[in-house]
Amino acid sequence: MGEYKKDKGINVKSYTEDPPNAAPSGFEGKLYYNSSDGQFKFQTLGVGAWASGGNVNTPRYAGAGVGIQTAALAISGAGPSTVNVEEYDGSAWTEIANVNTARNEAAAAGTTTAALFYGGDTGSASDLNESWNGTAWTEVAELATAVRYQGGDGTSTAALQVSGSSGADVEQWNGSAWSEVGDLNEGRPTLSSVGSTTAAVAFGGREPTITGATEKYDGSSWTEVGDLNTARGELGGAGTSTSALAFGGSNQPTGGSFTETESWNGTNWTEVDELATARSRIKGAGASNKSALGFAGTTDGGSTISTATEEWTTTHTLKKVTTG
Numbered sequence: 001m002g003e004y005k006k007d008k009g010i011n012v013k014s015y016t017e018d019p020p021n022a023a024p025s026g027f028e029g030k031l032y033y034n035s036s037d038g039q040f041k042f043q044t045l046g047v048g049a050w051a052s053g054g055n056v057n058t059p060r061y062a063g064a065g066v067g068i069q070t071a072a073l074a075i076s077g078a079g080p081s082t083v084n085v086e087e088y089d090g091s092a093w094t095e096i097a098n099v100n101t102a103r104n105e106a107a108a109a110g111t112t113t114a115a116l117f118y119g120g121d122t123g124s125a126s127d128l129n130e131s132w133n134g135t136a137w138t139e140v141a142e143l144a145t146a147v148r149y150q151g152g153d154g155t156s157t158a159a160l161q162v163s164g165s166s167g168a169d170v171e172q173w174n175g176s177a178w179s180e181v182g183d184l185n186e187g188r189p190t191l192s193s194v195g196s197t198t199a200a201v202a203f204g205g206r207e208p209t210i211t212g213a214t215e216k217y218d219g220s221s222w223t224e225v226g227d228l229n230t231a232r233g234e235l236g237g238a239g240t241s242t243s244a245l246a247f248g249g250s251n252q253p254t255g256g257s258f259t260e261t262e263s264w265n266g267t268n269w270t271e272v273d274e275l276a277t278a279r280s281r282i283k284g285a286g287a288s289n290k291s292a293l294g295f296a297g298t299t300d301g302g303s304t305i306s307t308a309t310e311e312w313t314t315t316h317t318l319k320k321v322t323t324g
Helices: none
Strands: 012-015 031-034 039-043 047-052 064-068 071-075 085-088 093-096 107-110 115-118 129-132 137-139 151-154 159-162 170-173 178-181 192-195 200-203 214-217 222-225 236-239 244-247 261-264 269-272 283-286 291-295 309-315 318-320
Touching: 064 291, 071 115, 071 283, 071 291, 107 159, 115 159, 151 200, 159 192, 159 200, 192 236, 192 244, 236 291, 244 283
Parallel strands: 012 031, 064 107, 064 283, 107 151, 151 192, 236 283
Antiparallel strands: 031 039, 039 318, 047 309, 064 071, 071 085, 085 093, 107 115, 115 129, 129 137, 151 159, 159 170, 170 178, 192 200, 200 214, 214 222, 236 244, 244 261, 261 269, 283 291, 291 309
C-alpha cells in the first residue's frame, strides 16, 4: 500500500479497490487513492433511510426490544397481551421461547443470547424480572420498586431501569440484584433510553404533557442536554449515549402518531428520514444512529396494531476527485 503526499500536505493512502459503502465506515469523509483505476476518491458523510423489513408474526405494541438490526428480540407486549417472543435475523422473525409472565410497557436490556426483561404492566405496575440465556427465560431478583412505562439500558448483567411510573427513580442491575442510583432530573413515563450503566441518554416522555427533554447519564448523575426537536411520548429508541435514534411516538394524551426520526450525536438531535408508517408504542433495537430496527406498535392514533418492521441503514456515496 503506497502513500501520496504533497510537499506540505497530508498522507493519502493507496488501495487496490474501493471500500464498502455501508456504515459505519472508517473511510467516511477521507481521501484515498485507488491504484486499480488511477483515481483519487472519497466517501461522503453517510445518509440514513428507513426500508421495509420482515413483519413480526404476532401483532403487538408496547413490548420490549433488544439487540442490533441483524439480531434482535421482540419481547412480550400487548394487543392482546402476549407471552410471545420473536427473534430477528436481519430479514425475518422466528418465534422462540416465551417469557413466563406477559407484560406490556416493560423494559429490556442485552442481546439475543443474553437479555433481561423487567417491570411493565400486568394490570398494575410490576416488579418482575426475567433473564434470558439464549434458550429459556428464568425469573430472577425483582426490582426494588414496581414500575411501568420506563426506559431500559445496558446488558443482561449490567442494566438500568430508568424512570417511568415510579417517578424519577433509576435502578441498576449488577447481575444478581437491583439497587437505587442517581435519579433523573425530570421523572416521566413513556420515555425512551439507550446506552449502558455508565453512559446513557434518556429522551421524550410525558410530564404530564409530552416533552422533548433529554438527559445524559455518566454513571452517577443525570445532566439535562439538548431537547428533541419534536416532543413526544411512547417513542422508539436505539443506539448509545453518543450515537442514537429516536423515532415514532405519540402526542399524548390527545393521541396521534408520529413518523419523525431524529439522530443524536452526543450533543444535539437532528431531524432525518421519517418512518414509512406513523407509529406509537413502537420498539427498537440497534447499535448506533447508523444501523437500527423499529418494529410493531400502533397506528392511526392507537386504533390499529402493527406488525411492520422498518430497518434504518446508513450508506455512503463514492465521489471521484477531479482537477481542472
